[in-house]
Amino acid sequence: MLTTHPFDDDHLHEECGVFGIFGHPEAAAHTALGLHALQHRGQEAAGVVTFDGHQFHNHRGLGHVEDNFGNESVIRKLKGTMAVGHVRYSTTGETLLRNVQPLFAEMEFGGLALGHNGNLTNAMALRRQLVRRGCLFQSTTDTEVIIHLIAISLYSTVEDRLIDALRQVEGAYSLVALTPDSVIGVRDPLGIRPLCLGRMEKSWVLASESCALDIIGAEFVRDVEPGEIVILSAEGVRSLKPFAKQPSRFCIFEYIYFARPDSMIEGISVYEVRKRIGAELARESGVEADLVVPVPDSGVPAAIGYAAEAGVPFELGIIRNHYVGRTFIQPTDSIRHTGVKMKHNANRASLAGKRVVLVDDSIVRGTTSRKIVEMVRQAGATEVHMRISSPPTTYSCYFGIDTPERSKLLAARHDVEGMARLIGVDSLAFISLDGLYRAVGEPSRDAASPHYCDACFTGDYPVRPTDFIDNGGEIEQLSLLTEDIA
Numbered sequence: 001m002l003t004t005h006p007f008d009d010d011h012l013h014e015e016c017g018v019f020g021i022f023g024h025p026e027a028a029a030h031t032a033l034g035l036h037a038l039q040h041r042g043q044e045a046a047g048v049v050t051f052d053g054h055q056f057h058n059h060r061g062l063g064h065v066e067d068n069f070g071n072e073s074v075i076r077k078l079k080g081t082m083a084v085g086h087v088r089y090s091t092t093g094e095t096l097l098r099n100v101q102p103l104f105a106e107m108e109f110g111g112l113a114l115g116h117n118g119n120l121t122n123a124m125a126l127r128r129q130l131v132r133r134g135c136l137f138q139s140t141t142d143t144e145v146i147i148h149l150i151a152i153s154l155y156s157t158v159e160d161r162l163i164d165a166l167r168q169v170e171g172a173y174s175l176v177a178l179t180p181d182s183v184i185g186v187r188d189p190l191g192i193r194p195l196c197l198g199r200m201e202k203s204w205v206l207a208s209e210s211c212a213l214d215i216i217g218a219e220f221v222r223d224v225e226p227g228e229i230v231i232l233s234a235e236g237v238r239s240l241k242p243f244a245k246q247p248s249r250f251c252i253f254e255y256i257y258f259a260r261p262d263s264m265i266e267g268i269s270v271y272e273v274r275k276r277i278g279a280e281l282a283r284e285s286g287v288e289a290d291l292v293v294p295v296p297d298s299g300v301p302a303a304i305g306y307a308a309e310a311g312v313p314f315e316l317g318i319i320r321n322h323y324v325g326r327t328f329i330q331p332t333d334s335i336r337h338t339g340v341k342m343k344h345n346a347n348r349a350s351l352a353g354k355r356v357v358l359v360d361d362s363i364v365r366g367t368t369s370r371k372i373v374e375m376v377r378q379a380g381a382t383e384v385h386m387r388i389s390s391p392p393t394t395y396s397c398y399f400g401i402d403t404p405e406r407s408k409l410l411a412a413r414h415d416v417e418g419m420a421r422l423i424g425v426d427s428l429a430f431i432s433l434d435g436l437y438r439a440v441g442e443p444s445r446d447a448a449s450p451h452y453c454d455a456c457f458t459g460d461y462p463v464r465p466t467d468f469i470d471n472g473g474e475i476e477q478l479s480l481l482t483e484d485i486a
Contacts, residue, residue, distance in 0.1 A: 015193065015258070015400035016101070016117040017041035017208040020084040020176035022183040022232035024203040028057075028078035031085040032069035034205070034212040039065055040260055041117070041208060042089035045100040049113035049178055052080035056111045056178075060100040082232075084178040086115035089402060099141045102178070107151055109158055110180040116143040117208055118172035118193040118400040122466040126168065145169065159231065162186070163242045170463050172251075172399035172453075174224075176206050182233040190249040190462050191226025192399050192453050194265050197237070204232040209263040223266055226250075249462040252452035253401065255440055256390045257298050257361040268440065271301050276439040277389045277431055278305025278359060285429035286310050287357060287385050291350065293317035295360040295372060302389035303359035312357065317350045317376065344372060352380030358425075362390045364403070366410035366423055373424045386423065388430040391457040392416070398465040403456060433457060 017038030021027050031048050046068050047060030057078045061068035065087060069075060086101035102113040120126075123142035126149070131137065135148045149165030150158075158179050166173075172192035177184040185206040187195050198205040198213035198220050205218045213220050224230050227243040250266055251258070261271040278301065292312050294303035297320060307314035321343055356376060363369050373384050392411030396403045406412050410419055420428035433454065434444040442451055455461045 015041060015119070015402075016089060016115075017087040017212070018085070018115045018117050018174060018176040018195070018206070019208070019212055020115075020178070020183040020185060020206040020232070021200075022082045022204050023234075024081055024200065027081050027083040028075050030200075030205075030216045031083040032065060032075060033215050034207055035065045035069070035085045035087050037212040037215040037260075038087050038208055041258065042087035045088040045097075046086065047088075047100050047102055047115075048078055048083055048085040049102045049104055050078045050080035050083040051111070051178055051180060055079075056104065056113065058102075058104055058113070060097065060102075062097060062100065082178060082183050084113055084115050084176040084183060086117075086176075096140075099139045101141070101143060102176075103139065103141070103143055103147055105147050105151065107161075109161075111178075112147070112150065112158070113178040114143060114147060115176045116141075116146065117174045117195075118188065119398060120145060120169050120173065121171035121398050121463055121468070122169065123171075124467040142171075146173075146175070158182070158184075159229065159240060162229070163240075167243075170466060172463070174208060182231050184232070185224055185230040187224045187226050187228055189227035189243040189246050190453070192249055192251050192462070194250070194254060194259070195224040196265075197221045197224055197230060204237055206230065206232070209259055209265065211260045211263045214262070220264065247449055248451065249453040250451075251399065251401075252436065252440065252454050253390070253397075253456065256436075258401075261301055273439055274301030274389065275305035275308075277436065278302035278307075279309035280435035280439050281359070281387045281389060281429070281431050282306045282309035284432060284435050285387060285427075287427055288355065289357045289383070289385060290354040291315045291317060292357045292359060293351070293376075295358055296320035296344065298361040299359045299389070302361065306357065306359055306387060310357075315347075315350045317347050317356060317379075318344050318358075318372065319347055320344055344375070346375045346379035348379040351376055354381055355383040356381045356385065358384060358386045360386065360388055362393055363388055363410055363419065363423070364393060365408055366419065370423045377424070383426045384424075385427045386420075386425045386429075388428070391430050391433050391436060391454075392419075393456050395456050395459045397456050398461070398468060399453065399455075399463070401456070 019031050019034035028050050045062045046065045050057045084102050102115040104113045120142040123145045126145045130148045146165050150161045153161040153164040155161045155164050173188045174193040174195040175186040198218035200218035210220045226248050229240040231238040255273045259270045263270050289312050292303050292307035292314050294300040376384050394412045396406050437445045453462050
């Protein structure tokens with residue numbers, strides 16, 4: 001079974017990416033390209049479902065988009081002018097073929113394919129109710145709950161069945177769905193996960209990020225609004241807003257790390273936000289230094305902003321190896337100490353004899369940070385200071401980000417000084433919450449009504465994590481049937 005690279009388990013992992021297109025003769029090819037642009041959001045599996053007016057066509061597989069859709073014969077078999085696609089990182093359910101999305105089901109109204117970015121916080125509670133009603137689940141992913149809720153709805157139209165289903169779920173979701181006559185996109189009422197609308201000549205496109213529009217030459221039209229359902233069909237674009245309007249709580253970590261830096265989200269350039277975060281860091285916690293060095297690749301824009309604000313030279317003092325396989329070798333004791341160097345190596349010529357500021361996006365468990373600091377010291381740095389472009393991650397996320405349980409989060413167990421000692425730096429500082437909000441264009445964080453979901457820093461969850469609370473503070477996982485994957 002495909003697993004996360006053994007030396008890359010000290011990062012918050014992306015959730016998933018979704019893509020949909022209506023009215024294009026090369027719908028499958030464009031969907032595969034769109035998923036390639038969204039590969040950073042999920043590297044465990046990819047899938048595409050198309051409809052040719054008579055029949056649905058499906059190809060799903062474990063691994064990267066290129067591994068599954070790089071063969072022209074695969075694309076040729078995915079016939080039709082409408083398609084939806086999905087790249088997956090598992091936040092619920094194991095990495096098994098039956099969990100790979102888009103999920104497909106035969107309904108009373110015809111076929112339905114569904115792809116989901118996010119996490120439902122009451123999925124287990126709903127699943128138990130559905131099983132008691134006789135629903136037969138084939139996967140262990142929370143997305144299948146939505147499929148069954150649509151199937152048992154007593155409403156007649158696809159749209160009304162979908163609305164009925166979504167009124168019962170809690171949590172975060174951006175969805176793309178394919179029906180016999182439409183492609184549908186939905187964002188949850190709080191807008192926690194991203195989704196945007198684009199146009200490509202006479203075709204309409206939905207994607208998690210605008211970078212997926214760029215790769216196929218589509219024009220960005222707008223972000224899908226929180227709580228909005230967008231229906232792409234032969235009549236054009238229809239918009240439904242069936243849910244009570246609520247203040248938006250978009251995931252602020254999209255700006256810090258998850259989204260690609262060349263994406264525009266909620267009208268804001270991700271790259272510019274990351275540079276502004278770096279500048280705020282320099283103003284809040286500047287230190288005398290000779291070099292500012294990013295931890296590649298996610299720390300680069302923030303390091304650029306820090307260096308410019310501090311007036312300290314920016315250097316690539318750590319070089320990343322982009323060709324490390326996810327299952328290259330098993331982490332045996334004899335080679336475990338080489339793990340970080342498989343992915344990063346110090347640029348000794350730049351670091352020797354220098355006071356260095358390392359800029360990274362987050363500290364999760366702290367194991368990788370400690371090894372990188374040690375590597376920089378071994379390269380001859382006289383001082384090593386670390387600056388982090390997010391506040392301390394002290395709480396787990398239940399909305400589609402794969403965070404460890406809280407007891408394994410370094411910031412939940414130690415104060416900043418304690419973390420600095422464990423990582424081995426001369427000083428450690430995180431951006432403040434208010435500094436982070438300033439970087440995204442807010443004067444500060446409004447504690448009474450925050451504009452973003454920042455629960456991983458504050459514990460202020462915009463949606464009750466029902467399954468977690470009802471299960472006594474444990475995340476319930478389904479075992480069910482195992483798969484033997486060659």
